Amino acid sequence: MLPRPTTHSKALGPGVAGPELAVATSAILDRPPQPSAHLPLSGAQPCFVDPSALADPRQHTKYPYVTGTSVLAIKYKDGVLIGCDTLGAYGSTKRYKSTQRLYQVNSKCVVAAGGEISDFQHIQTLLDELTTDDYRTDDGIELTPQEIYSYLCRVMYNRRNKFDPLWNSLVVGGVQEEGGPFLGMVGMIGTHYTDSHVTTGFANQLARPLFRERQRDDMEEEEALKLMYDSLKVCYYRDKVSMNKFQIAKVTKEGGVSISEPFALDMRWDYKLFAAPTQWAVGAW
């Protein structure tokens, strides 16, 4: 417990913490607004004009509403695989069960997102403007995955500097003319890196160990898909806000971009250890 400051009011006497020193901590100020009957959000008395309505009408993003969970991506011999589920969750509620969190930018790049779905839709609009610009100049040159990755880094970092982030963790995957497959991640505060395997959200903890063990840059497609399926399974088993309906995007030099139809994986919930988890544990009684 942190020591609370004491008042020096004569009325209250020494060593007493008075009401004017009851300052809420940041944890209380920043939490999502709690519903309460009769009283406006700003804490004013009922029937008064809410002063926050008179303040700057521009809002800053404080918390996400409809979110997507993890995204998994690996490089393999012919290109990249990016997989994620199709859930748009509203807090704990599994509200939108057919959202596509993979977006095809052009014939050699896919962007996938976890986090706030509406912010991702805005990012899709920005990327669409970029590719239409390419289409307009009509010189056969398309944006490369590296360029799209750099562009998204700048967008995310600049929004973060305005304290109004796009609440997304983005994965950019594709194939480049020279240099082969490309895979990068951009976070909501502008953190970014490229690697042979990239994950966001819960998959960082759940899928990454599997990738470290089994992913190689010269994997065959069969092996890469098996690894992807196993990792998606683990993410569904262990992530509360996920569902058994996935999509995988494949980007290769010859085949371009293909985003699969949603599919389900076989899950087993009858493992003995799930049913009776403490039966053989030491010290169970």
Added chain:
Amino acid sequence: MSGIGTGYDLSATTYSPDGKIFQTEYAQKAVDNSSTVLGLRCKDGVVLASEKLVLSKLLVEGSNRRIHNIDRHVGVAVAGLAPDGRMVANRAWDEAASYKRVYGEPIPGHVLCERLGSYVHMFNLYWSLRPYGATMLVAVYDKNGPALYAVDPSGSSMRYFGTAVGKGRQAAKNEIEKLKLADMSCREAVAEAVKILHKVNDEEGKKFELEVSWICDESGKQHQRVPADLLAEAERQAKAALEDSDMDD
């Protein structure tokens, strides 16, 4: 030098006694002296074709584009002064992009051409500006179907089944009137357009390049240059047809 509109043709803000604005007329002349551009609206799309006279052997083939993509569903062919046409095409791009940003939808053809018409017309109103010396043939495929518009230097925008502008426009329009465009597919129309351009140009006898584009169901409702093999086939057919008609003569 005394010409047609002496005294009344110095600025776009002066009417002549018989009600003409000569600057606009002269801008129209600039278009009429350029190489032929034609557009055909068929049952499943629109074809734009432009003839480019090869000014110098040193020019890279395919340079000096006269047909531009404005948005995915809109294309524009320019007749007249090429730099003027570029300015109007850039404006069309701005209009299309801003409409998409505000309404979330690709710009409909009639809205784009009305805006372009107003923009071009503005340059006919002020003493300090000269009218654009370019006519734009606009090919659109929006949710109302395919459409062909022409925006001329006076700012009027009209909708056509088929039209031609430039040097060979009279002969080309005669040929277009003979075609049954409502029953034709874009594939067939490409061949017809190339035939007409060859016929119209044959009277001049100079070397020229063709730039043909289409927007139709076959192109995924996106405006793009006609595939190279289709263009080559159309040119071959056109040359054969010309030789036949020469032999008949």
